[in-house]
Amino acid sequence: MDLSYTPEERAFRDEVRAFLRDRLPKRLSDKVRLGRHLSKDDYLEWHARLREKGWLAPNWPKAHGGAELSAVQRHILDEEVTAAHAPRVVPFGLNMLGPVLMKFGSSEQQAHYLPRILNDDDWWCQGYSEPGAGSDLASVRTTAVREGDEYVVNGQKTWTTLGQHADWIFCLVRTDPQAEKPQQGISFLLIDMNTPGIEVRPIVLIDGSTEVNEVFFSDVRVPVENLVGEENKGWTYAKYLLTHERTGIAGVGFASAGLANLKRIAATEMSGGRPLSENPFFAARMAQVEIDLMAMATTNLRVVAQAEAGQAPGPESSMLKIKGTQIRQEINFLTRRAVGPYAMPFASELLEEGTNHEPIGPEYAAAAAPQYLNNRKLSIYGGSNEIQRGIITKTLLNL
The missing domain is CATH 1.10.540.10 (Acyl-CoA dehydrogenase/oxidase, N-terminal domain)
Known part of the structure; x- marks a missing residue:
């Protein structure tokens, strides 16, 4: 672009x-x-x-x-x-936890964890969502009760992406269940995944993959020095992390690559004896998504530049999250439409390395259905688009 x-x-x-x-x-x-x-x-x-x-x-x-x-x-x-x-x-250590530690972590935490994140000595995952606290993240119920120099953690996290590979998890935990508001009484804790009492269970997704997991904590003992910032101030750190995550969820690069792939497919597939790209209805939808992508790319640069100047992204990150997911889902939809009947049969085994299954249709058709199915989640994770609209409204109207 x-x-x-x-x-x-x-x-x-x-x-x-x-x-x-x-x-x-x-x-x-x-x-x-x-x-x-x-x-x-x-x-x-x-x-x-x-x-x-x-x-x-x-x-x-x-x-x-x-x-x-x-x-x-x-x-x-x-x-x-x-x-x-x-x-x-993989963003969890580099693009999420890293900025939080740089801004809110102690000098000891920065000296210990940041080099290990950069060197891939530690593989991190994110412990935010729970069965009753997804987009309503302030409702987290996983508890951390202090006993001397340790917190004892009990509860459950869900939709933990790549948690099966993780060495560490950064978690939102409730340290003051009596707080007046749900956003209060939450702390930000770093937990070693090899600690006794942690169990990881895979969740099979609609595309056949198991990239997300449930994580259970049963009397997991965590050193107090693994607390980031102040106790009961975790909501502030969580919001800071989420603004960076939501800006990244805009996925300008992924959308640009997806659009280029869509154009190649539309130029190859035929409709009425002519390339699909010459179909006026299909071409109009491709043109609209390209216009939207160009506008989002420009806005994304503005937001990233503000963050570079030391300003945490505000409602703009929510705007980017909404628009970015809509654009990527539209590209996935059009790609599946362009591939036509080859996108209907789908076997998850085709996506595994070393499979003996023969692909169905042209090579570019194999990923059309699984990408469409998997990316339906884009408008839900990182805070659903409905929640993002509420954030935008409250922030801009100063409610």
């Missing part, structure tokens, strides 16, 4: 493209392009190559080992790596 880059920014884009040509393994890009499930080793392999280049933490300051790229450079990097079908960077 051309946003009239400066000569320096175009040079950076060329550097990114050269890096991807030289360092992105074809095996990994093929798995991403075809929608196959990635293993933990796949993610770690790609993380290592980005870390070697210095781009694994593009938004981190150099003082903590990051690249400290500008907002535009990060946009370019995101757009190019997704266009090249590189694996995503």
Whole structure:
């Protein structure tokens, strides 16, 4: 997507493209392009190559080992790596916990955890949602009761993405059940997943994958020094983290790559003896989603630039979350429509490495159905779009 880059920014884009040509393994890009499930080793392999280049933490300051790229450079990097079908960077440690520790963590926590996050010594997952506290996150019921120098944690988290691979989990826990408001009395706790009393159970999704999990805590003992910031102030830290998560959920790079793939498919598939891209109704919907994507990309740059200047994203991150998920779901819908009947039969085994199943239809058809099905969740996770509209209204009207 051309946003009239400066000569320096175009040079950076060329550097990114050269890096991807030289360092992105074809095996990994093929798995991403075809929608196959990635293993933990796949993610770690790609993380290592980005870390070697210095781009694994593009938004981190150099003082903590990051690249400290500008907002535009990060946009370019995101757009190019997704266009090249590189694996995503697992965000929980790098893009969620890292910024929270830099702003609210103690110097000891920063010195210990940040290098380990950057080096992939610790694989983190997010312990926010619960069976009765999803978008209504302030209703968390997992408790942490202090006993001497430890908290004793009991409760359950759900929809824990990649929790089956995690070494650590950052959790919202209730430390004051008598607080007047539900947002009060919540703390932000770092928990070692190898602690006795933790059980992880996979949840099978509609596309056949098991990337999310339930996590149960039964009398799990956590050192008090694993508390981030102050006790009962976790809601402040949680909101700070979520603004960064929701900006990322906009998924400009993923949408750009998805749109490029859609255009290729529409130019290949035929309708009435002509390419589908020449069908006026289909072409109009593709044009509209491209216009929406260009507008969102510009807004995303503004928000990221504000964050770079030290301002935590406000209602703008909710706007980006809503629009970004709508755009990506529209692209998934149009791609499935473009593939036609080949998107109907779907066997999750086709997405596993080493499968003996023959793909049905053209190569690009294999991922159409699972991506459409899996990405229905985009408008729900990270705070449902309905909740985001409420946040926007309350913030802008000062309610």
